[in-house]
Amino acid sequence: MLRDFSFVLIFILLSFLLCFLVFVVPWVIAPRSKGVKAQDIYECGVDPFGSAWVRYFAPFYLYALIFVAFDVDVLYLFPVALGYWREGGSDRFLVLLIFLAFLVFPLAYAWRKGVFWWRP
Amino acid sequence: MRLWLKRLYRLYFQSDPFKAGLCLLAALTGVSILLGLAWLLGKALWDLGISAWGVDFLRLVLGALWVLLVLFGNALLLVWVERKVAGHMQWRIGPKEVGPFGLLQSIADAVKLMGKELVSPRYVDKPLYLLAPFLIFMPCVVVLLVIPFDPHLQIRDINVGIVLILAFSSLTSIAVFMAGWGSVNKYSLLGGMRSISQQIAYEIPMVLSIVPVVMLSGSLSLKGIVEAQKVPYLLLQPVAFFIYLISAVAEVNRTPFDLPEAESELVAGYHIEYSGMRFAMFFLAEYTNLFIVSALLTTFFLAGYKGPWLPGWAWFFIKTYLVVFVIMWFRWTFPRVRFDQLLNFSWKFLIPLAMLNLVVTGGVLKL
């Protein structure tokens, strides 16, 4: 197990190293632009009004909230599914149904509350 | 040296069909030899057993080389294939002049991007902006670790492979959001926002469509799943297959779901401020992710490397690239959906359907 994940760790490091090397090359061999606006923020060729970091509107956060309600539960489905077929009796199906019912509930609630209906 | 370069140049651009054919043949032979070599090495190592530290180390080194080969070879190939496929679908021929059949086109692109300036705008949030290309590249490398290209060509068969893949591919959305937020550009911010809600919306149907596969195979290791498929699960789980296909297209941000980089709305989306190699990382990640989701689709539903006559890796690559072709076909046929339609399609249609599919599967298995 530990050896498995040492592989993963080494590969992560490898990818970072590779990326770093790839970024050093252009730093060395690429020419650089000069210009007053070269380092400015691009916005279709004109100066932007105000910052991009402003208060953002709600629908995205609502989606994020139901996702949180969902994702962890969905991940627990894997242990349920793993031995589902070969082990245990028909009562497993009932367990699955109960599990899914918990998933259906937030979805139905969000649907009812109009999260999926966009309006300005 | 100069003369040699010019000769090379002439070979590139004024090649007759004969020379072109020769070049292609040479390239194909080279790739086959490399693949065969990797296969043989993998097989030999497999036979040696995996207890010894030395063998592990060897596997690691060879695995790293293999991953690099797949990563860059695949991206170069797919860029060329995509442009060629697009060309032929659109009554034109696509890249043709750069090398035989335009085969060197993607290499020229890569080298050019290597020599391009890395602009880092003044007002960006430096840590986020600089880290995003690293983070988008990392999952691509790690996920290739567990993909079974062949019975003998899998760098490491981790027993919770699926969970690992899901965990790391979720990182992509974080990287994209970091890029969008860190650029302090309004278009990229919109792109980042879209990206993150799109990825989380389509991750759930994706997971829910994998769960029946796990139920059927009783294994979380990718190799175990392939070995458990007496018949391709496409036949047993057609609904899950289509849900996975749609979610996969959405996960890799391709038309009709390419909202985060929607060209006609958000100019270039989240990577709008990235230039040169940094942009190339996003480009590379896009094509590698395309390969990965196709490979996973092959593994889960099309019986992976299994198949008669041909060696395993050949079957694997044939199936994977077939899926890649289908996804490309989508791209050049469909318009882009609207953003709320995209999200609601997942939440209102795909997720309930996936749950229903799960219930039916569970019921049938316990009958």
Next chain:
Amino acid sequence: MVEAVGPRVKLGVLEEFLNLARANSLWPMTFGLACCAIEMMATVAARFDLARFGAEVMRPSPRQCDFMIVSGTITKKIAPVVRTLYEQMASPKWVVAYGNCAISGGPFVFEGQYNVIEGVDKVIPVDVYVPGCPPRPEALLEALLKLQEKLTGVRRFPGPERRW
């Protein structure tokens, strides 16, 4: 106008190799100004197919493209925009002045005119000029070949005279 500083390390052979790659992967910017933009679009389309030379990757963001096709009249209002976009492009970068308007103001120059800048080279440096009103798509292809020639010193297709 000095628009760029050279690389930190410059090697002759490396530079030639890079230029060879650059010449074969010139990505234009999606920036249509006026009439000539339609001919630019026609050049990308099926009959003329800019993709043959690997130049069909229209990048809308200036950070990611290699050359700008100035396809139309430069008015006083658009000139700063063109200048900004040019500066925001990542170097190395090139400019094609496509059409008479971009070269000299074209048919829109007359006594007492108040809004047209007579030539885009008053705003940004230009590498290739393509005359015509509008130039045919073949002319844009020729401009691309000229740009490649400028980079590699070699003409792709044997022209009137072979250099080597």
Next chain:
Amino acid sequence: MVAEGLLRDLDAIGCVVEEVPYERKGYWFDVKAQKEKLPELAGAFDQHGYFVEEVVCVDWREELELLYHFNHWDDPRRFSVRTRVKATDPEVPSIWNIYPGAGWHEREIHEFFGVKFKGHPNLSYLFLHPDIDFYPLRKDFVPVTEEDKRVLLGRFPEGDEESFWLNMGPQHPSTHGVLRLLLKMKGEFIEDMEPVLGYMHRMQEKMAEERSYSQYYPNTARMDYVAPLAFSLCYVLALERCCGIEVPERAQFIRLIAMELNRIASHLLWLGTYLLDLGAATPYFFAFDDREQILDILEGLTGSRLTYCYYRIGGVYEDLNEGFLEAVDRFIQRMKRRLKDYDELVTGNAIFLGRTKGIGVIPKEVARRYGVTGPNLRASGVAFDIRVCEPYDGYRFLKPKVALREEGDSFARYLVRLDEIRASLSLLEEAISKVPEGPYRVEKLPKRPPVGDVFFATEGARGEVGVYIVSDGSDKPYRLKWRSPSFSNFVSFTEIGKGMLIADAVATLGSLDLVVPEMDR
């Protein structure tokens, strides 16, 4: 009829209405009004369902003359309402609250002539660059005063740092040129917008005053470069109407054939770029390939691919070239097959339907108040087509079928344009079988047009193209004003676009088929 009822109302208001010969002037009624009575007058026109075609200002040195052209969909008899103001301190009541479309024309006149419109909420720069510190279209040099400059620089959101302002354009893939929209966003929704035009303002109207009639003529094709023949035709026909030239029938047929081919080419280009806006790349290549066939035919006829200079006052430049009619016939057969392909590829596509159905609806009332014309209007259920209402040239012999849809959304506009391609094909089929023999142009032309004014409207691919020419008897126009359909079509978007998703805004903007240099002139 509507006009009679209106005439009674106008009498009640107390305006002098004069009936003028339509064949020479291009309008039926000439209304002279006091400037104070303008709002009242506009109200009367509004009650009878008229729309503003254009607002023109003519500088007579001591006085400025303002002209409002009103027209009606069901009773297309044009009213020309004129009022005069002192050139030293020109001030007129604005009619923007009755006709918001006219409000946009008023903004244009304000910055080009310095006429102040009392009650107008926003008289900031629309076309011009802030450095230009005089009124360009005035005959004498009139500098912009400090006070006026403040008004002109008025409404930029400099202080408003809290909101999410997004610049869409000038360099943006889906604005097709250099249109700039300053959007006030609320997340993905558009709360408010401020268009900035004039990035392609090429002084067409000023240039006309500097050049002789024939010198100016080639530039007409550079305004709407997608369907340039409509503008050429309009200009040529206006001068013919002014001079009373009767064109041979063969020339009229040739003009009609070229014009209809050009219309199909324009709609094909629109089809391709619109689908590109919606994210589908392939139809773009298909449409351009079909368009190339038309360009081949027109190149054989006119000698150029895009900016034609083919029509001449009193006919056309050259007779039909050899094999032209056969080529047109071949194209018609090909195009009929191809339309089926488009139907299969695009029309039935569920994603396309989801993106366009019910999106960007232009109600009839909005269309009227903004002066929307062309396919955009016909998609809203109004059968108003200049080719049928005021038949000119070859359209007096051949009637096109008017494509009509009721929904008014983007999908309806798409269908109307496809139907127009079909209608144009059948019209072409009829025309090439009926081309009469005879001369293709008149030999004797008058040196210069007589003193007077003339209006002419033709149906371009985007809507009603109109030109208003004031001649003082010299070889240069005294004043020339274009009515560009894209401008009126576009300003309607400032109303319907509010509260839209940005993706819908792209889909709607694309479906309006805008050509920016035509808006900016």
